[in-house]
Amino acid sequence: MNAHKLGRVVxxxxxxxxxxxxxxxxxxxxxNAFKNRVDIVTPTxxxxxxxxxxxxxxxxxxxxxxAGLINSLIIxxxxxxxxxxxxxxxxxxxARYPNRWSGDIQFFVLSLRFLPPVAIAIPLMVIWLDFGxxxxxxxxxxxxxxxxxxxxxxxxxxxxxxxxxxxEEAARVDGYGxxxxxxxxxxxxxxxxxIGAVAFAFVLxxxxxxxALMLTTSDAKTLPIVASELxxxxxxxxxxxxxxxxxxxxxxxxxxxxVLSGMLNSAFKRKTS
Amino acid sequence: MKxxxxxxxxxxxxxxxxxxxxxxxxxxxxxxxxxxxxxLSRPVGDFVGIANYxxxxxxxxxxxxxxxxxxxxxxxxxxxxxVAVGLGILLFECAAPRMRNILxxxxxxxxxxxxxxxxxxxxxxxxPLYGIATYPYKAITGQPLDLLSNPATALATVALxxxxxxxLFFSVIVxxxxxxxxxxxxxxxRLDHARTWEIYTHIAIPMLKAPLISLAFVKMIESLRxxxxxxxxxxxxxxxxxxxxxxxxxxxxxIESGRISYASSMAVLMMIATSIAxxxxxxxxx
Numbered sequence: 001m002n003a004h005k006l007g008r009v010v011x012x013x014x015x016x017x018x019x020x021x022x023x024x025x026x027x028x029x030x031x032n033a034f035k036n037r038v039d040i041v042t043p044t045x046x047x048x049x050x051x052x053x054x055x056x057x058x059x060x061x062x063x064x065x066x067a068g069l070i071n072s073l074i075i076x077x078x079x080x081x082x083x084x085x086x087x088x089x090x091x092x093x094x095a096r097y098p099n100r101w102s103g104d105i106q107f108f109v110l111s112l113r114f115l116p117p118v119a120i121a122i123p124l125m126v127i128w129l130d131f132g133x134x135x136x137x138x139x140x141x142x143x144x145x146x147x148x149x150x151x152x153x154x155x156x157x158x159x160x161x162x163x164x165x166x167x168e169e170a171a172r173v174d175g176y177g178x179x180x181x182x183x184x185x186x187x188x189x190x191x192x193x194x195i196g197a198v199a200f201a202f203v204l205x206x207x208x209x210x211x212a213l214m215l216t217t218s219d220a221k222t223l224p225i226v227a228s229e230l231x232x233x234x235x236x237x238x239x240x241x242x243x244x245x246x247x248x249x250x251x252x253x254x255x256x257x258x259v260l261s262g263m264l265n266s267a268f269k270r271k272t273s
Numbered sequence: 274m275k276x277x278x279x280x281x282x283x284x285x286x287x288x289x290x291x292x293x294x295x296x297x298x299x300x301x302x303x304x305x306x307x308x309x310x311x312x313l314s315r316p317v318g319d320f321v322g323i324a325n326y327x328x329x330x331x332x333x334x335x336x337x338x339x340x341x342x343x344x345x346x347x348x349x350x351x352x353x354x355x356v357a358v359g360l361g362i363l364l365f366e367c368a369a370p371r372m373r374n375i376l377x378x379x380x381x382x383x384x385x386x387x388x389x390x391x392x393x394x395x396x397x398x399x400x401p402l403y404g405i406a407t408y409p410y411k412a413i414t415g416q417p418l419d420l421l422s423n424p425a426t427a428l429a430t431v432a433l434x435x436x437x438x439x440x441l442f443f444s445v446i447v448x449x450x451x452x453x454x455x456x457x458x459x460x461x462x463r464l465d466h467a468r469t470w471e472i473y474t475h476i477a478i479p480m481l482k483a484p485l486i487s488l489a490f491v492k493m494i495e496s497l498r499x500x501x502x503x504x505x506x507x508x509x510x511x512x513x514x515x516x517x518x519x520x521x522x523x524x525x526x527x528i529e530s531g532r533i534s535y536a537s538s539m540a541v542l543m544m545i546a547t548s549i550a551x552x553x554x555x556x557x558x559x
Binding site: 004007008011012014015018019021022023025026028029032040041042043044045086087089090092093094097099105107108109110111112113114115116117118119120122123124125126127142143145146149150153178179182203206207209210213214224227228239242243246249250253254256257258260261264265268 | 278279280281283284285287288289291292295296298299300302303305306311360363364366367368376377378379380381382383385386387388389390393394395397398402403405406408412437441444445446449450452453469494497498500501504505518519522523526527533536537540541543544547548551552555
């Protein structure tokens, strides 16, 4: 019995260490974002210091960061919107009207995820150059729609499948047509999981790096590209500014952590019931 | 009973058309460019047949990149699953429900971070002079520790960040999977005085074999997207020790020479290899 207790204590310590490792690096970056350069470049890490807002002021005042932020918001927002508008109905059709191609369609949607991003980015770069659309928001929105649409479909099919069939059946008896059932019954019932799917698609394209790096050079650069350029600055690195821009880049995805964890919970509840 | 219903066609067609166009056009175009000798500075190229592909096989950097990519896949997938199963079991065994929920939320954080952010957070943490992760070593030995510039440790250090993101995330999924298991086999084993680790190795993990294989499959696909981490942390260096296939294709197509046709032939080979491998695994998993 004693050995068992000891095991639990050791297990708890390991869990706390893992939690520490998950949080501390991010927390440390946040602290550094509020430090003056002299407080970062120290032989011993400093926990107590006079905080400064200079780094954030500098980052937010820089035109390139601001432009990257606007580009990221427009490109991610538009591609997620298109992905949701087209993807949610498609997912519903796959979940509720299975036919002999359904399996193939689902495999096709998944297989898009197999493609190495570099294999999509290289030809697309040439295509957009030939069309004269290289380095524009439009070309980025179209390219990201491939990612958002596939992701929304993939994650929404199980969400629609979890809507009780009886409810839809009852609505049909009450005289609802198939479209009314989708908009008035299935969509509201599955809403929570669907928001999770859309949020996931947003996080995916907000964080996307390689395709944006290859398809933009100045006008349509997204925030991850701008942030990575800051991290490649020369010898006299402005560490505080770097940390501040990383914090700025990470805030939008972290806002969705509650939604995504809710989606995870509802995805696994199905199996117990 | 079944009347004619326009909904499936109306709902499916636009999405599938767009996906098909967006997926097939680049794929076909990649093959088309790979048979030419186009360069970024020279928009028109001539057809050279499969010359690019032949060149690839005598390109030592390409062979090296294959090795790095395979090592990367094996290390990150393996370590992620080990960490996920280990921590998942600990969460299930040692944490009370409230604690579980808090930890699950914290464990989700690394994977939601943009990879560029995660890469920078750790690049700075591993900084030989000012890094918080290398500080203990420096304080004890008085020597700086430069893991990212050392050919022997660079790839493992980048892999650590990947496992930090995905291992913690998957441990939450393993926890949810364990929670869905029926309790009876566990209780029966406890009555037979089975040890805790025996319950997991003999009962829980075999029961979760299928979802764990699916997790491994997802991680294999995600591990192909290592570019962001490597680009920010090492740029393929020191030398070419962390140069994966996508990193090499990128540097051939963009940084060094702008040889997009050559880079494209690499992309085509990667596309073929991953499609075959993953289709095969997917059909097996099904």
